[in-house]
Amino acid sequence: MLLDKFKISGKTCIITGGAGLLGRQHAMAVLEGGGIPILLDISDNALKSAGSQLAGLYPDSKVEFYKADITNEEELIKIRENLLGKYEHIDILINNAANNPKVEAQSANLGTIRFDNFPMKIWEDDIAVGLTGAFLCAKVFGKAMEDNERGVILNISSDLGIIAPDQRIYRKDGVADKDQTVKPVTYSVIKHGLIGLTRYLATYWADKGIRVNAICPAGVENGQDPEFVNKLTNLVPMGRMANVDEYQCTVLYMISDASSYMTGSTVIIDGGRTCW
Numbered sequence: 335m336l337l338d339k340f341k342i343s344g345k346t347c348i349i350t351g352g353a354g355l356l357g358r359q360h361a362m363a364v365l366e367g368g369g370i371p372i373l374l375d376i377s378d379n380a381l382k383s384a385g386s387q388l389a390g391l392y393p394d395s396k397v398e399f400y401k402a403d404i405t406n407e408e409e410l411i412k413i414r415e416n417l418l419g420k421y422e423h424i425d426i427l428i429n430n431a432a433n434n435p436k437v438e439a440q441s442a443n444l445g446t447i448r449f450d451n452f453p454m455k456i457w458e459d460d461i462a463v464g465l466t467g468a469f470l471c472a473k474v475f476g477k478a479m480e481d482n483e484r485g486v487i488l489n490i491s492s493d494l495g496i497i498a499p500d501q502r503i504y505r506k507d508g509v510a511d512k513d514q515t516v517k518p519v520t521y522s523v524i525k526h527g528l529i530g531l532t533r534y535l536a537t538y539w540a541d542k543g544i545r546v547n548a549i550c551p552a553g554v555e556n557g558q559d560p561e562f563v564n565k566l567t568n569l570v571p572m573g574r575m576a577n578v579d580e581y582q583c584t585v586l587y588m589i590s591d592a593s594s595y596m597t598g599s600t601v602i603i604d605g606g607r608t609c610w
């Protein structure tokens with residue numbers, strides 16, 4: 335049966351930033367496929383809340399939770415050894431974690447992230463999670479995949495891994511140019527960088543049974559300011575933002591044998607935004 339190729343029965347799937355908005359959706363995709371999601375997240379509260387949400391939706395399924403900082407290689411190695419002791423194999427890694435400043439919500443302190451005075455500390459912290467964290471997880475968990483001669487890695491990039499942010503959608507009337515918030519430079523650098531990491535690893539491991547791909551999701555509607563939503567959706571041919579569950583099917587496709595001949599690919603799911 336064709337649909338059997340989407341099954342990932344009994345496979346272990348590490349999801350970094352797994353307790354966040356999309357991390358939970360990736361976990362649902364894994365559970366729908368019959369796999370075991372392993373959520374790594376730095377936030378205790380988010381892990382607790384993800385735990386109760388997933389237990390409510392999938393009461394009979396197995397989900398693992400680890401409070402972990404993906405910028406810390408030693409922590410990752412301990413988790414790998416713990417998982418190998420339990421399951422003997424690590425099958426799938428979804429590099430999803432990121433520092434996500436909610437620029438559209440004009441959260442505190444974002445005035446300081448304009449490029450001209452972008453602080454080194456924020457540059458380093460963002461790169462540490464979004465890019466170095468993905469590199470470390472691929473290195474640490476990829477080792478288990480290499481030993482097992484099979485595995486799948488999915489990097490979560492963004493439509494902003496393909497195009498530049500249109501800073502006009504973040505502008506507020508009556509605010510001086512120098513005080514307008516912008517999407518931080520780190521977001522573009524990280525999301526473009528993840529596509530580079532994808533191509534590098536896809537070719538590096540092509541003969542080792544490990545496939546590496548990326549997806550580029552676009553903005554998920556999640557209670558943002560209506561004025562912002564209006565400006566953003568004007569840039570999207572389909573005229574709307576994504577629903578939170580609209581990436582699940584693509585994720586399951588890309589982590590299962592349904593995509594067995596795909597490696598080094600970048601799949602864009604953006605309502606057409608990057609066509610314009």
Ligand SMILES: NC(=O)c1ccc[n+]([C@@H]2O[C@H](COP(=O)([O-])OP(=O)(O)OC[C@H]3O[C@@H](n4cnc5c(N)ncnc54)[C@H](O)[C@@H]3O)[C@@H](O)[C@H]2O)c1
Nearest residue numbers: 351354355356375376377403404430432492551552553554
């Ligand atoms: N939500 C969107 O509209 C959207 C659109 C395109 C791409 N993306 C990408 O999807 C991914 C998930 O986005 P989201 O909206 O779910 O974000 P989110 O902020 O809800 O989730 C990110 C999670 O990463 C965790 N995290 C941060 N630093 C960590 C660290 N050092 N170690 C472990 N965990 C850490 C956070 O605690 C959080 O739970 C991100 O890479 C984001 O850039 C999101």
